[in-house]
Amino acid sequence: MNDSVSTLAADPAGVWAAALGTGGVFVLLIVVVWQVAATWRARMLATREDEYRRLAAKYAELLEDNTEILRRYTDELAATRRSVSSVERMMREVD
DSSP, X not given: OHHHHHHHHHOHHHHHHHHHXXXXXXXXXXHHHHHHHHHHHHHHHHXXXXXXXXXXXXXXXXXXXXXXXXXXXHHHHHHHHHHHXXXXXHHHHHO
């Protein structure tokens, strides 16, 4: 049994094959980890982009609501000005 171990270590082709195989396994593991990390990052970016889209849609909806409220207040203010103006006219006519 010791004879086969010493023969394998003494064989330069076997040493190179073992070194290349070990290096290949490490390179494969690095590539796999790298791809998993890249996939995870892409998913995180997609999730963030979806959140930004939802926020933008919510902002647009709130902006439309605020615009409608402003329009209503402007109409009410115009009606109030007309009423105050007519009351002023009545007061001037009474004097």
